[in-house]
Amino acid sequence: MRLTRRLFNYLRHRLDVALLALALLLLIAALFKPTVPVKRDIYSYMLVADISQSMNAPDMRLGGKDVSRLVYMKDMMRRVVASMPCGTSVSVSVFAGVTIAAMYQPLEVCANYANIQDTISNMDWRMAWSGNSRIRSTLPSIARTIRSFPAPAQVVLFTDGEEAPRLHAFNTENLESFQGGAGWLIVGIGSDKGTPIPKLDEQNQLIGFWSNESFALQPGIAQISESNIGTRDDNVALGETDRYQSKLDEEYLKTLSAEVEASYVRGDNLQTVLAAMKAQKPARRETAGFELRWILAALAALTFVTAFLPRHPVQTLRAALASRLRRRVVTS
Structure with a gap:
């Protein structure tokens, strides 16, 4: 003492x-x-990119130049990732036809920043396994992919809303029982002006434009086989009047978003997209150790x-x- x-x-x-x-x-x-235990919001995103051929339509502006929707979308995705704070997790996926492919499960953005940006930079329409674009039918596939992840993630889907072939009574997916879209965000990429879709070869060289017949309805096929719904015609438009005029189908994307309880935002401004992502609920809330x-x-x-x-x-x-x-x- x-x-x-x-x-x-x-x-x-x-x-x-x-x-x-x-x-x-x-x-x-x-x-x-x-460490001390604290409850915190965990933000995890699954960025889903449309790589169907309509995304090659050159109706966007970037750096004062005309660029394709695909190029503009990739630039938008890179800037979105660059704006994310450390601790955020990101998965990058692509879709075509009725299915998606996740490149990897969500990764912490700061520790894997270079790899995530490299994945986005190397996305290409030639990665697609299908010439069709079935956005509506892809939503259940996205939900199944997320359920395979070890932890929940919020979806941010980038697309021009171009359903190819066009929807009709036989190929419209019934989403009445679909519950996976709540909290998702759909980002519309494209302009309001009609633009021909270039048809490219394996070397990415222009060989023509997609014709109007490429998007024609095919109810007979739809009745026979669900897997062959509206196979896209492989013909090339012979003249300007034969070319299919593609544009951002914003009204359709708004309707689809409301149907599955998702949100919609036009992707013509980075801050608008980031604000919409910020409005999304966190993927989960958990107790973690604060160092x-x-x-x-x-x-x-x-x-x-x-x-x-x-x-x-x-x-x-x-x-x-x-x-x-x-x-x-x-x-x-």
């Missing part, structure tokens, strides 16, 4: 030693990486610096200034 009192009195008169001892204790505590080691280390550094400051810094500074002033007076 007497020893404790003597130590207390010593530290009280030697504030510098007490502060150094405290700094040492804080550093030792930081080495054990202590204290950096706080302890910062306090240790502050305590260490304080130990070497004068006991009365304001009075010391005033005395120093007064002494300098007196010397100048004497010198003059």
